[in-house]
Amino acid sequence: LMAANWNRYPSADSQDIESLVANYCNLAPENIVLSPGSATLITTLLNYFALNQKRIVIAQPTYTLFDYHCKTFNIRYEPWMLNSELEYDYENMPELGAGDVLIITTPNNPVGNTFNPKKLVEILSANPESYIIVDAVYAEFCEYDYTTLVNQYPNLIVLRSFSKAFPVAGLRLGYGCASPQTISLLRKLMLQFSINHFTQVFARTILFSPEFQECAKNRVKAMIAERERMYRMLHARFDKNTLKVFKSAGNFLLIRVHQDTSFQKLMADLEAAGIKVLNTSPFPLLHNTFRVSVGTGEENDFFLHKLSESLDLATLGIKIPAMRTGGFFPMAAQRQGIRLASYPIHRTDDKTANTIGTSFLATAQGS
DSSP: OTTSOTTSOOOSOOHHHHHHHHHHTTOOGGGEEEESSHHHHHHHHHHHHHHTTOOEEEEESOOHHHHHHHHHTTOOOEEEEOOTTSSOOGGGOOOOOTTOEEEEESSOTTTOOOOOHHHHHHHHHHOTTSEEEEEOTTGGGSSOOOGGGGGTOTTEEEEEESSSSSOOGGGOOEEEEOOHHHHHHHHHHSOTTOSOHHHHHHIIIIITSHHHHHHHHHHHHHHHHHHHHHHHHHHHHSOTTTEEEEOOSSSEEEEEESSHHHHHHHHHHHHHTTOOOEEOTTSTTOTTEEEEEOOOHHHHHHHHHHHHHHTTOOOTTOOOOOOBTTTBOOHHHHHTTOOOOOSOOOOTTOTTOOOSOHHHHHHHHHO
């Protein structure tokens, strides 16, 4: 970093980083385009297809940037709604024509559902003149990896990121995977010099080092185990008429509280306890739902304790350290090395990512 020419634009040549990314996801460098975050690829693709008057179909509910960007820039799109169980409704998928664009997210944020790989192959094969865009930024948390399908289907674009699994969201490094012909087009659409000095240095020296990769893999394994533990506990211990937790392949869980008054009370109680969750009720089909990110075991236990406490149920047998005002872990627990937060702080109105434990982080920083 000290050797970088900060008074100059960063290098526009990132072929070595593209090779590292390609090796990570079992592709060739010509299958990779870099971007300052996958969100940039999303908005770039939406703008490009809209300017070329392509019909755009987006599975909903999903990552809010798709709907937000389309409404902000007056881009028309057709929603393809999930079914009542919040799974992809394959039987009612809109028919695609030549030049049409279908956008799906899998694992889907904020629901956590996934797209059936066989169905994806069927759609790709049946619609060779349509573009299928798969937002797969949570791929590391899922058993399915659709990325290498770009070698077989030139109409497929897969969007990936290093923000979720590693996690280095502040690095702002995303990438698109597609056929060489499509990648050539995408590189023309991306602004030059958009990968900054810091990101380039980090990618070249740390991101793909064996130590960093092993640490990331272990973290993902631990988070998947915690996700499944939370799911099993919520699914088994709560009455289905009170609460429903949806199966997830991401690093989060979607939870529905059926009674309006209980849901509103829960949202207030979690906020008072310093637990930040994403209220997804404004999303279509997601009335009285919220998304909670999977944190450390201590954070997850604290969340489960406060959830059951708010709903006037037993505390699931979880032993929680005595809390001081505001729901924070006591100073003694901090000194014992308990990890109080795993994620950066996000604005509560930022629907790209909201996490639990953010007030814990503020407490740790201030102590």
